[in-house]
Amino acid sequence: MKRILSLLMFLLVGTLVSCESGDTGNFKISLKLPIDSDAVCNYLPEEEDEDGLDFTYCINTTDQIMLSIYSKADPAEPYSIVDRKLIKVTNNSGGKSEFIRSLKKGNYYRFFVEVTNSNEKLKLTGGIDGVYYDDNENYKVDIFLGAIGDMVRVVGDRSNEKNDYNSLKSYFDTAGSKGAAAVALKNGKIYLSGGYSFDYDKTMKNSMIFNMGKLSSDGVKNLPVPLMDHAVALLDDGSETGIVVVAFGSNEEGNSNSILAYDPDSDSYKTLGLKENSTGAKAISIDGDVYIVGGCNGDTAYNKIYKVSKTTLAVEEFATLKTARCNQSIADVSTTNADGIIVPRILVIGGSSDQDGKKPVMGNAFAELVTVSGSTEVTISDRTGGDSSDLLTGGLISGAAATVRFDDLEQIEKVVPIVGGYFQVGESENLSYDTYQSLFVFSETGSNKWVYDVNVAPSKCARPSMVAIGTTEKSAAQYAAFNCGAETFSRESDTDQKIYVVQIKRAYSDELGMNIFSASVNESLMNNSDVDSGNMIVDGPIAANSLGQAFAFGSLFVYQISGYSIPY
Amino acid sequence: MKAITNLLIVVLVIGILTPAYAQDKPQQTGINLKVGENFYFEGNIKENAADDKEESMAEIQKTPFYKSTWFITVVSVVVIAGAAVGIYFGTQADEPEGKVIEWNN
Numbered sequence: 001m002k003r004i005l006s007l008l009m010f011l012l013v014g015t016l017v018s019c020e021s022g023d024t025g026n027f028k029i030s031l032k033l034p035i036d037s038d039a040v041c042n043y044l045p046e047e048e049d050e051d052g053l054d055f056t057y058c059i060n061t062t063d064q065i066m067l068s069i070y071s072k073a074d075p076a077e078p079y080s081i082v083d084r085k086l087i088k089v090t091n092n093s094g095g096k097s098e099f100i101r102s103l104k105k106g107n108y109y110r111f112f113v114e115v116t117n118s119n120e121k122l123k124l125t126g127g128i129d130g131v132y133y134d135d136n137e138n139y140k141v142d143i144f145l146g147a148i149g150d151m152v153r154v155v156g157d158r159s160n161e162k163n164d165y166n167s168l169k170s171y172f173d174t175a176g177s178k179g180a181a182a183v184a185l186k187n188g189k190i191y192l193s194g195g196y197s198f199d200y201d202k203t204m205k206n207s208m209i210f211n212m213g214k215l216s217s218d219g220v221k222n223l224p225v226p227l228m229d230h231a232v233a234l235l236d237d238g239s240e241t242g243i244v245v246v247a248f249g250s251n252e253e254g255n256s257n258s259i260l261a262y263d264p265d266s267d268s269y270k271t272l273g274l275k276e277n278s279t280g281a282k283a284i285s286i287d288g289d290v291y292i293v294g295g296c297n298g299d300t301a302y303n304k305i306y307k308v309s310k311t312t313l314a315v316e317e318f319a320t321l322k323t324a325r326c327n328q329s330i331a332d333v334s335t336t337n338a339d340g341i342i343v344p345r346i347l348v349i350g351g352s353s354d355q356d357g358k359k360p361v362m363g364n365a366f367a368e369l370v371t372v373s374g375s376t377e378v379t380i381s382d383r384t385g386g387d388s389s390d391l392l393t394g395g396l397i398s399g400a401a402a403t404v405r406f407d408d409l410e411q412i413e414k415v416v417p418i419v420g421g422y423f424q425v426g427e428s429e430n431l432s433y434d435t436y437q438s439l440f441v442f443s444e445t446g447s448n449k450w451v452y453d454v455n456v457a458p459s460k461c462a463r464p465s466m467v468a469i470g471t472t473e474k475s476a477a478q479y480a481a482f483n484c485g486a487e488t489f490s491r492e493s494d495t496d497q498k499i500y501v502v503q504i505k506r507a508y509s510d511e512l513g514m515n516i517f518s519a520s521v522n523e524s525l526m527n528n529s530d531v532d533s534g535n536m537i538v539d540g541p542i543a544a545n546s547l548g549q550a551f552a553f554g555s556l557f558v559y560q561i562s563g564y565s566i567p568y
Numbered sequence: 569m570k571a572i573t574n575l576l577i578v579v580l581v582i583g584i585l586t587p588a589y590a591q592d593k594p595q596q597t598g599i600n601l602k603v604g605e606n607f608y609f610e611g612n613i614k615e616n617a618a619d620d621k622e623e624s625m626a627e628i629q630k631t632p633f634y635k636s637t638w639f640i641t642v643v644s645v646v647v648i649a650g651a652a653v654g655i656y657f658g659t660q661a662d663e664p665e666g667k668v669i670e671w672n673n
Contacts, residue, residue: 041673
C-alpha cells in the first residue's frame with residue numbers, strides 16, 4: 001500500500017513539475033485592429049463587402065495574413081529573417097494559427113504582419129520590435145495594425161462613441177504644444193521630450209517613452225532643464241536601445257548650451273559637451289553617429305556641425321557650414337563607397353540666420369552639402385534651370401525634410417522631399433512671411449547640383465515634421481508621413497492635428513519631356529473628420545521606428561501611421 | 569499488469585491536471601485601451617484539481633482496500649473511462665498552445 005501511495009505521490013509531483021515546465025515558452029501574438037471592431041466588424045458579411053460599409057479595417061475571409069519573423073542574437077546586429085508564415089483567414093470573427101515551432105532562447109525577435117485583401121492589395125500592417133525571448137517565460141504580445149497610408153490614433157476608435165480617454169496620451173493636453181522633439185529608439189519605443197504646453201503655459205521638462213507594443217507610456221527622467229526647439233537624434237552605441245542625443249533648445253530663461261545624452265537603460269541624462277547657447281539646430285543620425293547642424297542665439301547664427309561619436313560619445317567638430325543658420329531643413333544623402341563604408345553627406349536647405357526665423361538664408365547660400373571634407377554650396381534650380389518657386393529669393397524656413405531611397409533601378413538614388421515651411425515675401429520695407437501648400441522633391445543631378453520638382457501639399461504647414469515610412473523593396477513609389485501643424489508663421493495660433501502620407505515616385509513629364517519626381521498625398525483610407533478633434537497643436541514632432549511606422553505628437557494623443565513594409 | 573496500471577494512472581492524473589494548468593498563464597498587464605475591443609482574455613480558470621485528496625489514506629482496514637472487489641471495480645471503471653476520455657481528446661486536433669497568432673473581429 002505504501003509503495004502504491006508513494007508511487008502515486010511521485011507521479012503526481014512529477015506530473016506537476018512536467019506540467020509547470022511545459023507551460024512556459026508560449027508566445028501569443030494578438031492582432032489589434034485600428035477600429036472599434038464591435039461597431040464595425042461584427043456586421044461584416046460572410047462573402048462580399050456591402051456597399052456603404054467600410055470593412056477595410058476588419059480581417060475577413062477574403063484576406064490573407066503574412067507574418068514575418070526576424071531575429072538576432074546580438075542587439076547590435078541587424079535582424080535577419082527567420083520565417084514567413086502565410087495564414088489564410090477562414091472565419092470572419094477571428095482566428096488562431098500556430099506560426100512557428102520554436103523560438104530561440106536569448107534571441108531578439110521582430111514580428112511584422114501584413115494583411116492583404118483578395119486583390120493582393122496591402123491594407124493593414126503592424127509589427128513589434130526588440131522582443132527578447134526567454135523560454136522560461138510566457139509571452140502575450142499585441143500588434144496594433146494600422147491601415148496603410150492612413151492616420152490612426154493609436155488607441156482611439158472611430159465609432160460614434162469616442163473613447164478618447166482610453167487613448168494613449170502624452171504629457172501635453174488638449175490645447176496642444178509646440179517645439180517638442182521625438183525619436184524612435186532601436187527597440188521600437190518612442191522617446192518624446194520637452195516642448196511648450198499651451199495648457200500649462202510653460203516650456204516642459206518632461207520626457208516620456210512610449211512602448212508601442214504594449215501601448216503604454218512611461219514618464220522617465222526629466223530633462224535637466226525645460227527645453228523646446230531642441231534637436232534630438234538617436235546614437236547607436238550598440239546597446240539594445242541606443243542613446244538619445246539632445247542638443248541645445250530654448251526655454252523661458254534663454255537658450256541652452258548643452259549637448260546631452262539620454263540613456264534609456266539607466267534612465268539618466270548626462271552632458272556630453274557644452275557649446276554655444278543656441279536653439280533651432282537640427283540633428284540627424286548617420287551610420288549610428290549623430291550630427292548636429294547649426295543653431296541660433298538671437299540674431300547670431302552658428303555654422304558648426306558637431307559629430308557625436310557612436311563609439312566614444314565624444315563631441316567633435318565635423319565641419320563648418322559656409323553660411324551659419326538655424327531653422328533649416330536637413331537630410332541624410334550619404335553614399336556608400338566600394339568597400340561598403342557609409343560616406344556621410346548632409347544636405348542643408350534654407351533656414352534663417354536668426355532665432356526668430358525672420359532672416360532667411362537665400363541666394364547662393366540657400367543650400368549646402370556637408371561632407372567630411374567640409375561644406376560646399378549647392379546650386380539649386382527647378383528642372384528648367386530657373387527658380388520658379390522663388391526659393392533663392394524668398395528662402396525656405398522650417399520646412400520638413402526626409403530622405404527616401406529609390407532602389408527600383410540599378411543605381412540607388414536618394415531624394416529629399418521637403419514639405420511646408422514659410423517664405424519671405426514683399427519688399428524690404430514691407431516684408432512678411434507666408435506659407436503655401438508647398439511640397440518639393442529635391443534630387444541630385446550633378447556635382448553640387450540639385451534640382452527641385454514642384455508639387456502641392458493638401459495644407460499649408462508652417463513648421464511641419466516629416467519622416468520616411470516603410471516601403472516594399474524595389475518599389476517605384478516611396479512614402480513619407482508628415483505632421484503638418486499650424487499654417488501660419490505665428491506660433492500662437494493652433495490647429496487640428498493633421499497628418500498626411502505623401503507618395504513620391506518617378507513620373508514622366510510631358511511638359512518637360514523628362515523624368516521627374518512626382519509627389520502626391522495619398523487619399524486617406526479613413527475619413528479624418530471622424531477623429532474627434534479638439535486636440536490642437538502648433539507644431540509637433542514625428543518619429544519612425546525600425547518597422548517603418550511613424551508616430552506623431554503634438555496634442556494629447558499619439559498618432560500612428562502604418563508603413564507599407566519594414567524599410568529596406 | 570502493475571506497470572500498465574501505473575501507466576493508466578499516470579494518464580488519468582495527467583488528463584485531470586493538464587487542462588487546469590494549461591489555463592493558468594500569466595496575463596499581460598499595464599494596458600488600458602479601447603480600440604478593437606478584441607482583447608483576448610482567456611479567463612483565469614483554475615479548477616481546483618489539487619483538492620481531490622484521498623482521505624482514504626487515514627483509514628485502517630484489515631484487508632488491504634486495493635485487493636477488495638469494490639476498489640478493483642471502481643479503479644477499472646475510472647481507468648477505462650479515463651482511457652476513453654484520453655483517447656478521445658488525444659485524437660482531436662489540438663488548439664495550438666505554443667506559438668500562436670490570433671485575431672478577432
